[in-house]
Amino acid sequence: MHPVLAANADLAWLLAAFVFVSLMFPGLALYYGGMMGSRNVLNVMMMVMATLGITSVLYVLYGYGLVSGPSVHGWGLIGNPVHYIGLGDFQKDDGSGGPQGAFYAAWFILFAAITIAIVASGTAGRMKFTSWVIFAAIWLTLVYFPVAHWVFAADSDGHKGGFLLNDLKIHDFAGGTAVHMNSGVAALAVALVIGRRRGRAERPHNLPLVLLGGGILWFGWFGFNGSCAGGANFVAQYVILNSLLAGSAGMIGFLVVERIKTGHVTTLGLITGAVAGLVGITPSANAVSPLGALAVGVLAGGVVCAAMGLKNLLRVDDTLDAFVVHGLGGIVGTLCIVVFASSSAPAGVKGILFGGDISILWRELAGIVITCVFSFVVTWLIATALDKTIGLRVDAETERTGLDSVIHAESAYEIHAPGVGHAGPGTLHPKAASRALDAVEAHGVESVTTTS
Known part of the structure; x- marks a missing residue:
């Protein structure tokens, strides 16, 4: 194929994949919204969607430089924040016909935004929205951008990139460290600072919404992993296949363990297992065989359950x-590289099961430990500082009534009760609606653990 036509094909696929990934935001909003009680649906959806606005602004100002710019002093710790300031270098077409800086800037924005959107789930239902916006901006700057530089910035043109990728040489295809471990550990840290919910946990109020949101996430994941192949090539085909297999096997692994634990298999467990399998395959999609992808999915789903x-x-x-x-x-997905990576896969990495060198174990473990410790400690410091200054948590009355009505003056669902309340004919006053929803949600329901 002519080089220009090949470049055009690469760009066409990457733009399509970009659209897939952009749909992960409403998908995640629906997924998390359905798992919340009905009084906090819109709040968690807004927390998810607002991350796009926050991240886009920061990336144009300095984020792209921190992630992809040449490493300051060549230490491999953080990129030069002024190297791509304003994205001015990306306003001209180089004539190649393929993906250029403008695309990669947009692509990195989505990856960063989905990471902080996952963190939102850790404090859903009890965090001030303004505090969330401030926290998200600081967290992206001090936690996500450095870790993304460590993992995604390759040495090039005489410029030094991130130390995890280039010096430690960890294998992380699409963000098992920078996206998933980073967001999961950060959610745990900020939840520790903000404290437990008042009263018992709410039951997911709309499981069909959860299933729909999870399905959209899976659709977007094909673009998420597939775009990391860099173009319309064999690697893209390969990782999309493995993403399908791991997500499917994740459902099986979760449901088997769930059946053993509780005696039931649930809709919530099915879609949670699929997401767990997709998380697991993210770092290993180009390093394992299709059989390995099934193993990754089953193990990730089973361990998560x-x-x-x-x-x-x-x-x-x-x-x-x-x-x-x-x-x-x-x-789990990263450790599966250590065991199941096959030299026949595109990455050419050989796991211990196939005679690989034992050094792969300590390198991947070091990547895990460095990412998790850094993310937890810095996130805890950020959250603690904000909690002692502007405050992170809503007051008890707002938490009991629901953040949708108190903070956003909206309700996901309108409850009709003619002649009751003062908010207009046929509409319950927020406090009366809260009491009604309390009665509905608590009727015959014990405290449950929801899943992400």
Whole structure:
């Protein structure tokens, strides 16, 4: 194929994949919204969607430089924030016909935004929205951008990139460290600072919404992993196949363990298992065979299900289990590279099961430990500082009434009760509506653990 036509094909696929990934935001909003009680649906959806606005602004100002710019002093710790300031270098067409800087800037914005959107689930239902916006901006700057530089910035043109990728040489195809472990551990840290919910956990109010949102996430994941192949090539085909297999096997792994634990298999468990499998395959999609992808999915789904009670043991209220699904799921997927990586896969990495060198174990473990420790410590410091200054948590009355009506003056669902309340004919006053929803949600329902 002519080089220009090949470049055009690469760009066409990457633009399509970009659209797939952009749909992950409403998908995640629906997924998390359905798992919340009906009084906080819109709040968690707004937290998810607002990340696009926050991240886009920061990336244009300095974020792209921090992630992709040449490493300051060549240390491999952070990129030069002024190297791509304003994205001015990306306003001219180089004539190649393929993906250029403008595309990669947009692509990195989506990856960063989906990472902080996952963190939102850890404090859903009890965090001030303005505090969330401030926290998200600081967290992206001090946590996500450095970790993304470590993992995604390759050495090039005499410029030094991130140390995890170039010096430690960890294998992370599409963000098991920078996206999933990072967000899962951060959600745990901020949930620890903000404290447990008042009263008992709410039951997911709309499981069909969860299933729909999870399905959209899966659709977007094909673009998420597939775009990391860099173009319309064999690697894109390969990782899309493995993403399908791991997500499917994740459902099986979760449901088997769930059946053993509870005697039931659930819709929530099915879609949570699929997400866990997709999380697991993210770092390993180009390194394992199709059989390996099935193993990754089964293990990720099974481990996530088995660990669902972990937050109760730790007494940390990670509302929608981001740490278990994304943190542990990402760790499982990364460790599966150590065991199942096959030299016949595009990455050419050889795991221990296939005679690989033992050094792969300590390198991947080091990547896991460095990412998780850094993310937890810095996130805890950020959240603690904000909690002691502007305050992170809503007051008890707002939490009981629901953040949708108090903070946003909206309701996801209109409750008709003619002649009751003062908010207009046929509409319950927010406090009366809250009491009605309390009665509906609590009727015959014991405290449950929701999943992310």
